[in-house]
Amino acid sequence: MKAADAIIQCLEKENVKIVFGYPGVPVGPLYEALRKSDIEHILVRHEQAAGHSASGYARATRSIGVCIATSGPGAINLITGIATAYADSIPMIAITGQVRTDLIGKDVFQEADIIGATDSFTKHSYLVKDAKDIPRIMKEAFYIAKTGRPGPVLVDIPLDIQNTEIEFEYPSVVNIRGYKPTVNGHKGQIKKAIEKIKGSKRPLICVGGGVMSANAEKELIEFIEKSKIPMVHTLMGKDGIPSKYLYNVGLIGSHGFKYANKAIAAADVLILVGTRVADRATGGSKSFGKVADIIHIDVDPAEIGKNLSALIPVVGDCKKILQDLTDKITEIDTKVWLSEIATWKKEYAKIRPTNLKVNPQYALELLSEMIEDDAIVTADVGQNQIWTSHYLDMTRGRRFLTSGGLGTMGYSIPASVGCTLAFPDRRVVAVMGDGSFQMSMSELGTIRQNHLKIIFLLFNNSKLGMVNEYQSNLYKNTYGVDLCENPDFVKLVEAYGFGGKTVNSNSELKGAIDEAMKSNKTFLIECIVSAQESTL
């Protein structure tokens, strides 16, 4: 069998249904093999979107996303998608074509060292030099991407290798001597953690994206229910935990809620679960969690002690560790502590700015009420991300996907494409600003071609709002942030055959959301927002 066919067979063995890609000559044999297979190929309009769509698909389905790009510029365009997935620990396989083996290093047409270029943000990468290695490499790539701390794996395959005849046998087991991720938490450490928690008066759990990566929401809730310990979450930790859940205090960090940060500062034992407590979560504060004894649960040992030193580290799969903790924990008397937090929550309840045009916070509250409980919402990067993280109400089953780690603008549209293809029957909403919309609007073509139904909630303040806000606060002046003379966004989407409506005031919002929800095609709700609306 041709190696190209073998690659596609490997994808089938790994249960891949959809790949996002953009063809070129060096992936010619692969595309010919793909044509003959049952795997659906989604032609994106820019390789970056292939990465984001695969990543959105992976998060929505909790499986692995696959994207394909050709050599040179195709592979290079994929980089932003790969780096975004890496920063958020999303399992992804990126397959890139490479020039012929005998031409590598000769600077030929469309040659680029994609392995070298992506070394620092792939979990692992392979340049296939011998076609016989393909089944093993593909098996390993999938295994590495999804186990331990998930992440993107890149497989770079030269054109001549794809055309080589090989014997195909898909390995049943993986044995990589340098890769043995820890699953079970150390018993002694778990015991220590339990003792520490039992002796605490103001324990607090801090939930990160790792809880979702490990599919451990259920285990987390079970632990909370039994122990009665409240939780806060990071931006990545918002996904999957109901906002109105009694013990969910809310978002922490530089753009989080004051009361949640206050809870962190006042806690005596802080249980970090699947979070790296990076700068955005700590607000850059050196005093973060300084008072508390820290129990740090993470699958990646390198995260422990990197940003914060932990008293009790527990390395392993947080699903398993939370189960172990639940087994051994007893109810902690947190009544006083909970009421204390409740008081702060009342005290610091966010005061809304005056309603200038459309109030984005209100728009998100209204959207939360109107859309289905199991809707999937993607948010872009900028003010829209912060507003969504504050005001999108996470009902049980609802999902929230955003580029939390790398903060990649242009994420929301292609990610929503991935989500829609994963769950055609579920509501998918992409929240964005006028800046982020224009960074990925080429994907309107992908959406049209595949007849996808997505709601775009676009906050148009004719500015790069977040930078505008930052410059105004820091320099009392702004520069390079004006998006004046924006196109007519509604007309633009209409050109693709989608519906759209411009909303100028809060009172028109409900009608617009209703129309969008009833529409049988993609619909843009363009909210005109004052540039004075801020996130802080």
Next chain:
Amino acid sequence: MNKYILSILVENHSGVLSKMAGLFTRRGYNIDSLTVSITDDPSISRMTIVVSGDEQITEQIVKQLNKLIDVIKILELSPQKAVSRELALIKVTLEQNTRSFIIETVNIFKGNIVEMNAKSMIIEITGDEETVSTFIELMKPYGIKEVVRTGLAVLQKGSEMY
């Protein structure tokens, strides 16, 4: 700032060195010396990396290196429990009145003169890092033309294998 010696077993295939070096660059770690060679198992190479830093940085380096799929095993060696050797070649200027002093020093350090002409000689010195450094210092007044050092080769003492 302390010195730490990391003895690292890695998969012996192309690209591994660049992944390791890339990690050091990206995270801002400094390498004092690096040696790479294959082991008795041709599929495995041993890298000996000497780094300076505090304990926390070194712990991070070890953890980050361990995340690389191609890294099989890392052993942090303490100088007391390990034997370390470095080889240096030093090209020194020769003059009529300095020749015998240089040869005397080479003998004291159990070095070899591996090449000699009317104007210069190349001296081979083997020893731990400090011995080599001391020798180079002693040669400086005579005029060093060029120096090359291999970096440390280190093995743990005792009969255990790892």
